[in-house]
Amino acid sequence: MTTKPGMKKPTLTFFKQLFHTLSAQCIIIVLVTLSLTSCYTRRGVNYLQSTSEEMTLRLRPTEYTVQPNDVLDIKVQSRDPDQAAFFNISTVENRNLQANPASLFLNGYTVNKEGVINLAIVGELEVRDLKVEEIRNLLQTEIDKYLLNAIVSVKLTSFKVSVLGDVRNPGTNYIYNTQATIFEALSAAGDLNISGKRKNVKLIRQKGDKSIVVDLDLTSPDIISSPYYFLHPNDVLYVETSKENLFQKNLGVFSLVLSAISTTILVLSFNSN
Numbered sequence: 272m273t274t275k276p277g278m279k280k281p282t283l284t285f286f287k288q289l290f291h292t293l294s295a296q297c298i299i300i301v302l303v304t305l306s307l308t309s310c311y312t313r314r315g316v317n318y319l320q321s322t323s324e325e326m327t328l329r330l331r332p333t334e335y336t337v338q339p340n341d342v343l344d345i346k347v348q349s350r351d352p353d354q355a356a357f358f359n360i361s362t363v364e365n366r367n368l369q370a371n372p373a374s375l376f377l378n379g380y381t382v383n384k385e386g387v388i389n390l391a392i393v394g395e396l397e398v399r400d401l402k403v404e405e406i407r408n409l410l411q412t413e414i415d416k417y418l419l420n421a422i423v424s425v426k427l428t429s430f431k432v433s434v435l436g437d438v439r440n441p442g443t444n445y446i447y448n449t450q451a452t453i454f455e456a457l458s459a460a461g462d463l464n465i466s467g468k469r470k471n472v473k474l475i476r477q478k479g480d481k482s483i484v485v486d487l488d489l490t491s492p493d494i495i496s497s498p499y500y501f502l503h504p505n506d507v508l509y510v511e512t513s514k515e516n517l518f519q520k521n522l523g524v525f526s527l528v529l530s531a532i533s534t535t536i537l538v539l540s541f542n543s544n
Contacts, residue, residue: 342379342429375428434460436510437467475507
């Protein structure tokens with residue numbers, strides 16, 4: 272190795288430092304490779320794991336009862352559209368504009384904090400803790416006092432579920448159905464990421480003035496028999512991140528810092544020699 276006039280020849284100490292620095296970088300590369308290949312086993316990822324080829328599980332659907340702040344869509348149909356219009360907030364002309372949750376909220380009946388709705392002509396009706404079908408029967412009885420051969424329909428338009436945490440598309444989704452399962456809600460959120468915990472999905476449910484928090488195991492077929500398999504309006508699902516993913520992220524940051532330190536040491540060693 273030739274050196275220019277005025278330059279010092281690399282010393283043995285310099286080569287030792289260079290060797291140790293390169294060794295540290297090799298270790299970093301190995302650690303990063305291991306972090307990228309940290310495996311997620313099938314037992315930690317697959318849903319509804321079972322050794323049986325066919326399973327028959329009993330469902331436990333729990334019907335939702337209306338609570339304050341819920342929004343009901345009430346429609347009254349009759350042979351006389353002009354008389355039925357007194358009971359309908361929205362008219363036939365603007366129903367086609369109701370294509371988003373905001374419109375459904377503005378054109379629906381909101382249950383107040385006392386659990387009451389105020390229907391034109393009929394007046395106030397207490398609907399708290401009643402099922403949607405029970406509310407429809409109650410309204411049908413009241414409307415029959417004013418209209419002949421009227422048909423009343425009632426739908427809950429404020430059925431929304433929020434999915435947060437380690438999923439592809441976290442956020443709030445409206446359910447345009449009378450019921451929804453936990454898997455349907457996760458599907459609407461784009462499913463869990465590979466790093467999301469399947470065995471500890473938290474469900475937060477409002478019940479009166481209390482919040483219930485339960486842990487659900489999506490890898491067990493027993494989830495289908497759980498009373499929380501069918502979701503209620505305003506339920507929140509939270510998916511935690513697995514330890515493997517946290518290890519990968521922390522190791523990635525650590526390797527970058529260590530690489531920067533080793534590069535700095537190499538540069539300083541070269542300049543000092």
